[in-house]
Amino acid sequence: MFADQHEDPFEERLAAALHETGGGFDTDRTALAARGEAHGRRTRFVRRAAVAGGTAGVVLACLGGALVLRPGGTATEAVPSSVTASAKPKPSITARLATDEEMIETLKNLLPQGDFSEERGQGTQPADDRKVPAPSAGLVFDDGDGAAAIGVTVGRVQPGGTVARQAAQCPDRVYIPYDACRTSRLADGSVVTVLQGYEYPDRRADTKFWSAELVTPTGQHITVSEWNAAAEKDKPVTRTDPPLNPAELTRLAAAKEWRTIANALPEPLPEPELPGSDLHARTDLLALLPKGLKVTDKSSDDGDFAYAVVDDGKGRSMVQVNVQPDMLDVAGDLFDSSSETLPDGTRVAVKQGPGDRGDQVMWTVDTMRADGRRVVISAFNAGTQNETATRETPALTIAQMRKMALDARWWSGS
Template sequence: MFTDQHKDPFEERLVTALHETGGEFDTDRTALAARGAARGRRKRFVRRAAVAGGTASVVLACVGGALVLRPGGTATEAVPSSMTASAKPKPSVTATPATGEQMIETLKNLLPDGDFSEERGRGTEPTDDLKVPAPYAGLVFDDGDGAAAVEVGVGRVQPGGTEARQAAQCPDRAYIPYDACKTSRLADGSVVTVLQRYEYADRRVDTKLWTAELVTPTGQHITVSEWNAAAEKDKPVTRTDPPLNPAQLTRLAAAKEWRTVANALPEPLPEPELPGSDLHARTNLLALLPKGLKVTDKSSDDGDFAYAVVDDGKGRSLVQVNVQPNMLDSAGDLFGSNSETLPEGTRVAVRQGRGDRADQVMWTVDTMRADGRRVVISAFNAGTQYEPATRATPALTIAQMRKMALDARWWSGS
């Protein structure tokens, strides 16, 4: 896995996740996800994969205010003083540049006793174009119970910004299945989310992926990942669970050594204003659902993406919507000769095919106003995108989805 020190393993994993979750690519699906994926590449780790058109469209979940715990978050969790350190947003005496070799040695020193192999790392040294890449360390660790890949990535985010808030949330189970997820606030105000999931959502291989993602009040961002195999993919499972339990993952992510490395990185750029943050997709989706459907689950955010799991008494069905302004540049890819153009210029395309699983059906109604404002609604014959089908067809008809997508309320506040 760690073959090139000039690559960002977290961004590589994002690309892999986009490919795997989406399954087969085609022009329509790629264009559908383009806007969401462009936003998602700013993150180092996939937290929420919102699938539109069968391709993962990474959605940054926003919650109001500063860094917060989502409902159900745990109480403050104490961390030994040796594992906490005050940090300043600008480099100071606590800022320690690191080489790739130092990153590797730091990781080895913070892990329990065991054997190490396949060591790779990258430090804070600028590249030829004077950019500072995200430092990381990765290796294979064997504590006597089986070889396991372990990674640590270090970065900085805007305190209270989108990425910081995202790290304080567990992912939606409609898109990412997991065994456990716990968000805690540490004694120094840092927030850490420990997620115990699987490398593959459909469990075709029982490779487990456990992560701890920590953000400090000043924006230091540390992500620890471990597997119960010697690599995230293409290696046999060697043990029941990854080597570090959730408490050990938390301590490793909270180690002061990573924070001093983070302080040597440049300050993060201000987050751009993302269009669509006031589009209220969840509110409108729930309001427009046909009568007679019971909502059994729904997204927690109300930006430009939303989903609801509905049941008409015949089985659960996932319904999702993307609301996107300024999409005229993708119109040629999205609306071909089989699409319809309404008198006022709105274009409508209907697609009916399989979902991410062979037994799933996915229906999509894609609409775009003449000025590029786009609403695309998809429905599945299953309650998630990774579980077996629960019914023959989605709970919504094409006619119902079309009526919803063309409703004026999507843009009533524009």
């Protein structure tokens, strides 16, 4: 059926992604995780992925396809800073607890007329237990034009925090292909992002995934998801599009009923500062690229992760870099006896293997200084991780990638 509403969507897909890293990272599991996860979760994901996969490629794929958001869609209007103000205004709507059944009934009452089946709900849990799943509901809805899975999850986030900001962004098309994505502000100051995309980034099936993610100025966080099939995976497509259009998705996510449930949840924990947030990976990557390469696309901002799509006249090639301080705890999983150790203690590992799709090739140079500072660079023989090869090999050689990864520039500002 559709995503298990008894599990947090991020944690569920994280577990699935980690499980699949043994045979190659499945970027299809990034669709939901990509939208609005906290930096704290992102850091944990990087470390767990590094341990599970044992390759730099897994870490880069996780960061690129799953958790690093870069604005790539259109916006109906600019999202002013007041949307993510750091102040903590008190919610103006009364809080209420909800049972499993009430979550289901609330969703049903907010949907158009139709038939319902496979109903599942998760109610509000004790306020002192932060480890329980968030309130959610899911069902199969048929308005006469075909069965479709629909789900909603209710939560709270820090106003002005990472999740709130990322929820107001469309994902980067380099990693998450979609037909349309729009972010807009509602009259009450809430920001909603509506995404019309696909369950499988490589379009191996015609299953569409549409969602609306809403964050209010007080941190209420509601996510609505729908498919044009009775389940997100392993069910035949039953209709051309999911049943709710973007306006209807927005209205469902903005319903006051969800906000009263969100207000009964415990306040979110403060978001930890992401180590390496003072890094400038995009600036450094562009500066260190070999001469003669034309940059056709690139990350939209700086940080510890960046990518650039380059072309040497023989086809597009994506290059990714992740810069991570304090990674000694996973050194044993990333480097072995076959790795090179330089006189200053820096370790270097090189991998050349298949990419994520079709005839893709992925080359990776992973480096770690003696103090745990890590720079890992990967290059593909395609312009994205979701398309077939555009050339025989990546545009950069292993020697060029090695030189770039070992450059002192990555750490000049830290």
